[in-house]
Amino acid sequence: MTLRETALQALMAERAQLDRAIAALQETGQRRRGRPPKSPAPPSTTLDDQVPGPPAPEPRRKLSAASRRKMAAAQRRRWKKARGE
Numbered sequence: 001m002t003l004r005e006t007a008l009q010a011l012m013a014e015r016a017q018l019d020r021a022i023a024a025l026q027e028t029g030q031r032r033r034g035r036p037p038k039s040p041a042p043p044s045t046t047l048d049d050q051v052p053g054p055p056a057p058e059p060r061r062k063l064s065a066a067s068r069r070k071m072a073a074a075q076r077r078r079w080k081k082a083r084g085e
Helices: 003-030 065-083
Strands: none
Touching: none
């Protein structure tokens, strides 16, 4: 065998090895890894039905003027006590 034939056989063997490596990489690319995709929504539902909006705010409590005066007086007493008067 000549040097040329030996080099050709070595290159062909290396090519076969590369082809096997490429095939192995392509096979692993077909298998999906990680979290599976979500199932598709039924066609009868819309996106608006699936995504709830923010919860409605609770209505604010209304205080009478007398209650506000009592609360203000109580707060003034707390401030006065904290200041040591």
